[in-house]
Amino acid sequence: MKFTDGYWLRSENVQASYAMQAFTVERIPYGIRIAAPERPIRSRADSLDITVLYIDLTAAAENDIAMTVTHFAGYDTKEPRFPLTPHPFEPEVTINEKEATLQAGELSVHVDRKICALSFYGDGKFLTGTKFRNIGYMRVNKKPSKLRMDLNYFAQVYDPYMLTELSVRPGETIYGFGERFSPFVKNGQTVNIWNEDGGTASDIGYKNIPFYTSSEGYGVFCDHTGPVSYEVCSEKTGFVGCSVPGEQLRLHILYGSTPKDLMRVYTDLTGKPALVPAWSFGLWLTTSFKPSYDEATTDKLIGGMQERHIPLRVFHFDCYWLRALHWCDFTWDPDVFPDVKGMIQRYHDKGLKLCCWINPYVAQDTDMFREGAEKGYFLLRADGKGIKQVDNWQPGMALVDFTNPDACRWYADKVRGLLSAGIDALKTDFGERIPIDVKYYDGSDPLRMHNYYTYLYNKTVFTVLEEEKGKGNAVLFARSATAGSQQFPIHWGGDCEATYGSMAEEDGNAGSL
DSSP, X not given: XXXXXXXXXXXXXXXXXXXXXXXXXXXXXXXXXXXXESSXXXXXXXXXXXXXXXXXXXXXXXXXXXXXXXXXXXXXXXXXXXXXXXXXXXXXXXXOSSEEEEEETTEEEEEXXXXXXXXXXETTXXXXXXXXXXXXXXXESOOOXXXXXXXXXXXXXXXXXXXXXXXXXXXXXXXXXXXXXXXSSOTTEEEEEOOOOOTTSSSOOSBEEEEEEEXXXXXXXXXXXXXXXXXXXXXXXXXXXXXXXXXXEEEEEEEOSSHHHHHHHHHHHHOOOOOOOGGGGSOEEEOTTXXXXXXXXXXXXXXXXXXXXXXXXXXXXXGGGBXXXXXXXXXXXXXXXXXXXXXXXXXXXXXXXXXXXXXXEEOSSSHHHHHHHHHTOBOEETTSSSBOEEOSSSTTEEEBOTTSXXXXXXXXXXXXXXXXXXXXEEEEOOOSOXXXXXXXXXXXXXXXXXXXXXXXXXXXXXXXXXXHHOTTSOOBOBOOBOTTGGGSOOBOOOSOOSSHHHHHHHHHHHHHO
8 A cells, every 4th residue: 555645745645653772681481582763863853743654573493584563553444363383492683782683594674763664684685675665554534633722632533554665775676475376576566465256367367375485585465354455566666564443463574595595484483284195186177157057968078188189187077067056065966966976986987087066145035044043054245234245246145254163064064964965175266356445253353354365265175185085185165265275275276268378377377476
């Protein structure tokens, strides 16, 4: 998000408070805490009527320094949190009147106390850092202040944002942010971390990951499940700006001497990918959304591959295995697949593994909807008027609430029924079209649950696969994702055209994950 009008001026609707001095630096467990006022404090009078940002720098793991910038500590967004796995240890810390340093393995941070500038080094080489006015608290669209004697003086109304800008040197290139269909090098782009169903030819992605890497050997992970906005050498050509709504910003600055080492540090924090079965590396064939098909049609598709001597390992049933207007209630359409058990056995006898399409939405005119509605397993409307329903995909469809443990078990049992019938893998489609005018069972903020919903959805399905098929034999065919979703492989690129241009889009997408 841009907060400035050119290099010198701030936008007219923004009131900014920047960290301008490391006034105090104190030891805390595994690191240091900095009190950073918006102007230098030289006397006691300077400490009145002032905004102070509190910056925690801690050794989250070897070569992983966590940076947390907080304005109001009592601000509760009901934000779901990524299930990270830090490995904190006591770093080497020095504090004096001019600077403070923290060493976490080969990664270190140096704090210039005079201007509260942070410099990160890897193996003694400068990587990135903040300079003048690069750590800030933004009051956006603030209403005029009241007079001090007014009883409403403290009722200040504005949209709060936290901002950190990390430097980029000339010639340095930035990569990542998950699934992007824009140029591979992200310098000069604005990137918004917000999952949507936009196809494979726009600036919208199904798998937005708040993590980027640099050609200089470091990575930056933003520990926020909600919307994150990046200005990658765009608002300021020498910096990557990262902003989030709210009163706190959490980052991890990671270092690796090689890209492989850097990915190890990142996955140590966010989770390691599960081992997938060898057969999943073979060729997959799908019905490709044929609006009408039955076993004779699928036989013809499979037979066509055999006639052409094309090795086939997995056959995928797209959504029309379900009855019209009944997606996704996990019930085969008996008019086109009257002998499901026999068909599955016949395809297994051909040496094929089988996959079925599912999604987390349930059409209204189904027994599954009625059961879920009765037991409270769906997202609710924000206005309190019952279940959140839309007609965007299926008539009157509801969304499974994966923050409800009972709803997770219920949905998992539906999945288990497919697997017990002989299905080997599942295409977990959708998960990115998640409204924000809803209420969650656990009280999570719907804005910050939007991206994270897919993590809970895919985790629920992948867990059942591991339970039923065994670890090392579970595999998804997932479309949406967020940070940590690499634990539930695999993912496909998204909806594309059958053209060479779309092949290029998919190729670029694979390179940016």
